Amino acid sequence: MNKNNLAVIVGGTGAIGESIANEISKIGFSDILKIGTKTTPSIDFNNENTILDAIEFVKKKNKPISIFFDATGILHENNVMPEKSLKKIEFEFVKKNFIINAIGPVLLIKHFAPLLDKDEKSVFASLSAKVGSISDNGYGGWYSYRASKAALNQFIKTASIEMKVKNKNAIFVALHPGTVRSNLSEPFQKTNLKIQNPEETAKHLVKIINSIDQSQTGKFFNWDGSEIAW
Numbered sequence: 081m082n083k084n085n086l087a088v089i090v091g092g093t094g095a096i097g098e099s100i101a102n103e104i105s106k107i108g109f110s111d112i113l114k115i116g117t118k119t120t121p122s123i124d125f126n127n128e129n130t131i132l133d134a135i136e137f138v139k140k141k142n143k144p145i146s147i148f149f150d151a152t153g154i155l156h157e158n159n160v161m162p163e164k165s166l167k168k169i170e171f172e173f174v175k176k177n178f179i180i181n182a183i184g185p186v187l188l189i190k191h192f193a194p195l196l197d198k199d200e201k202s203v204f205a206s207l208s209a210k211v212g213s214i215s216d217n218g219y220g221g222w223y224s225y226r227a228s229k230a231a232l233n234q235f236i237k238t239a240s241i242e243m244k245v246k247n248k249n250a251i252f253v254a255l256h257p258g259t260v261r262s263n264l265s266e267p268f269q270k271t272n273l274k275i276q277n278p279e280e281t282a283k284h285l286v287k288i289i290n291s292i293d294q295s296q297t298g299k300f301f302n303w304d305g306s307e308i309a310w
């Protein structure tokens with residue numbers, strides 16, 4: 081990876097996103113753009129124009145992107161918790177999960193993939209979740225979150241196939257960060273789970289980004305580097 085290029089982190093003001101930015105700086109990148117819903121430029125998935133404005137900002141930097149990291153996502157909001165049963169499913173909450181966990185990220189791929197470095201390795205990574213794996217679903221529940229992350233996974237896999245033709249140096253991966261201390265996971269931090277600090281998981285995830293090669297595009301990785309079945 082050309083470390084003189086740009087690294088962009090969307091969700092860069094979230095718990096994991098902030099730590100990813102710090103870790104990317106430790107591996108030698110100096111031009112790191114952290115984008116949140118309240119930064120300048122900002123990205124809010126409820127408004128595609130915010131992505132277009134951010135693209136214009138990035139284009140003015142006149143250099144390609146070597147790492148694009150999508151650290152956005154929601155699990156619960158305003159005391160609405162993930163659905164444990166079908167009777168809890170509500171249109172607005174399903175819609176919100178799909179907009180933030182799947183539609184927003186695929187719009188990021190649509191608009192930012194053309195700016196990935198074509199001469200040397202570049203990586204587009206998106207934070208998914210192991211519960212989005214259909215083959216791993218042994219417990220049920222969390223309908224909207226699971227389904228929206230499964231949709232995100234399919235978007236990444238599908239984009240990786242198209243991009244093999246358009247940019248042979250670009251790698252597209254979905255990443256599971258583990259259970260990480262943040263507002264998102266706060267209501268679900270059971271004591272029997274291994275909970276990592278954002279700094280720890282960021283170290284692991286950036287190591288994956290740094291070490292993967294083109295043969296691993298279109299894959300879903302756990303924070304420890306093992307592969308998760310779709």
Ligand SMILES: NC(=O)c1ccc[n+]([C@@H]2O[C@H](COP(=O)([O-])OP(=O)(O)OC[C@H]3O[C@@H](n4cnc5c(N)ncnc54)[C@H](OP(=O)(O)O)[C@@H]3O)[C@@H](O)[C@H]2O)c1
Nearest residue numbers: 091093094095096116117124125152153259260262264265
């Ligand atoms: N924490 C865990 O245990 C865990 C486990 C598995 C997967 N993950 C995944 O990891 C990712 C990051 O989670 P986190 O724990 O770091 O949570 P977090 O601190 O709540 O970060 C969430 C990020 O999403 C952004 N976001 C929310 N709504 C948005 C919208 N409408 N448009 C654009 N961005 C929006 C937030 O932006 P602002 O900063 O501007 O609010 C924030 O940066 C998520 O995809 C989550 O599903 C986390």
